Amino acid sequence: MLDSKIMKKLYKRMVSIVGTDYVHQQETDRVLNAHDAWPLSEAKLRSGEMLPLADMVVFPSSREEVSAILIAANEMEIPITPVGGGAGTCGGTLPIYGGIQLDLKRMSKIYDIDDQSMTIRAQAGVVGIDLEETANRHGYTLGHTPTSLRASNLGGFIATRSGGSMSSLYGKIEDLTLGLEVVLPNGSIIECKSVPRHSVGPDLRQLFIGSEGTLGVITEATLRLFLLPEERRFRSFSFPDVHSGLEAIRNIFRVGIHPSIARLYDPEDAAMSFSMHFEFEEGYCILLLGFDGDLTHVDLDDGKSAEICMTLGGVDLGEGPSKRWWEHRYDMYYPTRLTTSGYAIGDTIDIVATYDKLENVYHSMKKAMEATGAIVMSHFSHMYQNGGSIYMIFFTSQPDAETAWAMYKKIWDEGVAACLKEGGTMSHQHGVGLSRSTYTEDELGSAFQVLKKVKEILDPKGIMNPGKLGLGVRE
Amino acid sequence: MIFDETHTEQIRMCAACPKMCRHVCPTFFAWRSDSPTPHGRALLIHQAIIGTREIDERGVEVLFQCLECSHCLTWCKPEIDIATIVEEQRKALVAEERRPKGLVEMAQAIRQFHNPYSEPHMSRNNWLPIKKKKGGKSLFYFIGCTAAYREQEIASSTVDLLESLGYRISIGNGSSDEWCCGSPLFRTGDVELGLEQARHNAQMLNEMNVDEIIVTCPGCFRALSKDYPEHGLILNKPVRHISQLLNDIKDNLPAIDFMGKITYHDPCHLGRHSKIYDEPRNVIKQVSNSNLNEMERTRDNAMCCGNGAGLRTLFPEHAKKIGMERVQQAKQSGASILVTACPFCKNMLQSQSGNDLIVLDLPELVLQAKRGRKVKTH
């Protein structure tokens, strides 16, 4: 909490930039805007705990206002925590050292669609679904389909290096972002031009994609567009074990097929997600496939993939499970009695690895996490030619808050340690935020010093989202 | 304790939701902050229930910003109705004399004038000519405050239309006068004063010698058909919304070619709260030779017009922003005529429509068809 003299000065300064209506100091606003969708924050709120609060929430409307806010904050050494949709899962928007929460939701303009280049430009605060629906009206899709599409913002997608459930075909946000505008902590506004490829030194866009508000504030971006597919086809198979299912996926990508969806549910997750609606052998895994494109290509890819699956022991379940998953993909994120009762808490560790390591990572993490007593179920969620990601989902319920939060941390510690030991990477798309901040150095190894140095140069006073991404942790 | 166990559990669940319905909340749209949102409101109430922190002055404001449109409910898998929860909490805040000043003034106006506009009660309905007719089914037209004082065209079109269709119309007057239905009070937590209005209306309506009661205002419709019986006030004759009546006789309605495309805006109290979606559409299709173009957000996914539950009284600029967005959605559908079935919605939408969109209430559209008069569009 800032002392009252500084607060007054800061408030005046902020009001002079954005106007009184857009500087919120009341406790209610600070409480309701504090948290993202980090399961630990949600569980704490449910149990009656207060989370760390900012001193004020400021809502700018333009890059110039963002710049003026950062200049003031830098001068006064006030922490800045950018807020997008506030639906991140890692506590990235928690203002753990107070200061300003810089909420970009008012910056929601969608500019032009460039039909010729197939791109769309928008401000960072536009909600994902609004951008996608605009693209759809013109016959396009962003190809970015995270299940937080309705809650998260463009800026948040980019700041966390997020990935949609069809990233196998369309790519993650780092593949979809062509141009970027960022305001640096000293207030300077920089632009990374929208070009398909370039050869002018390192790709500076990638420095900010995934920077989680620690290096600057993303204010605008240009994204790629794809034609809405003529056909979206679903296909499902059951496999006797994880190994054969994974082999099927690997071989599908190996021959150059790019399904839009490739998800393999382990026996526990398959039972939980599909056994109520479909018949398949107990203890089997379920593979969901999806194909986007014109009819001829979809026919070909679907046929060839089915052949591969069947050769490797897959049993054809038709479109049912895959289509049902697609139509109900948001359902699992709603609160239920079970997941919100008492001191229940669950989370997902969304790791990623190459095929040579992936199966070992899965088994090791599962073993380590289950050893804590947690319920663990998993699916291989986003797959590519060289490997893919696993959603290691866990759930625990404890008698009191202290035990629950300690157990939550233990499961994370054990899970991430097992992942790193087997050569996996601790996040494919959710980012680091607060939940993984302490593991960042271990994850990046010697490369962490590069990130630290970049941070020191761009943000010498350490005002940008301190404590996240393993950077700017204060004693 | 104002909430029962089920509500308390729902509030706790919603307080831990990753904002799954926020994208359709009109007050989130208008403020672009996480405070005036379904999850935000639930979290405020949850924290008060379990004693984390009390609802402070700003919290009260956030709760009274809710339009009670129930759009969030359409998108809520566990089916948590924030509008009902907010209304319960408002009752407690009214009892603690903590409701916003603007709503205290509105309640005073209703107490004194029996309408929220502080207009003289005398002139409520006396401007509306009614033909003395014999024969035909007798209908009592419960006009409602907005059509009586602000959207008189709707009231007169309704009477003209119903009379031309052969009905015998009566309206509240003299000793059998109509008071505010109580809807603005029920929705903003003042049940006591709402019931004072309701008791008068119920007695008056029950003494009327008519076959049924017709309303054009969905707020009145919900009050008369749901709030009154919930509080033990049973009306001895059926209550129908004009869209239901017109739907039942749609085969007798004429059809003309309206110039330009027509779209329809679902009023929250008629659609989501009373599940009347098809009736107005059937009528529009009938009188326009099926010239109905849906907006992208329609039926139970229709955006609120912004005029509900006192928002326009308290935050006119934000309410208008919502109305303006709904008008844009109508224009996006390619329509040049926007039809609704609510004087309140019409009032808001028309105020934002500009000159390239005509806004009409359902009886107005039907009357135009009946008179064979084309609506002029630009």
Ligand SMILES: Cc1cc2nc3c(=O)[nH]c(=O)nc-3n(C[C@H](O)[C@H](O)[C@H](O)COP(=O)(O)OP(=O)(O)OC[C@H]3O[C@@H](n4cnc5c(N)ncnc54)[C@H](O)[C@@H]3O)c2cc1C
């Ligand atoms: C129901 C649900 C489903 C999800 N599904 C997916 C999924 O399928 N795929 C996926 O990748 N993720 C998913 N997530 C996680 C999350 O939504 C994403 O990580 C998303 O990208 C976060 O965006 P946001 O706008 O909500 O960001 P926020 O939570 O607001 O912020 C996230 C981080 O980015 C920073 N930040 C935000 N905006 C800016 C900006 N403009 N400039 C600089 N920094 C900024 C914040 O400071 C914070 O550190 C899901 C989350 C939920 C709740």
Ligand code: SF4
């Ligand atoms: S109303 Fe339902 S969907 Fe909306 S925030 Fe609450 S629980 Fe989530």
Ligand code: SF4
């Ligand atoms: S009822 Fe309407 S205004 Fe109120 S929280 Fe739900 S969507 Fe928002």
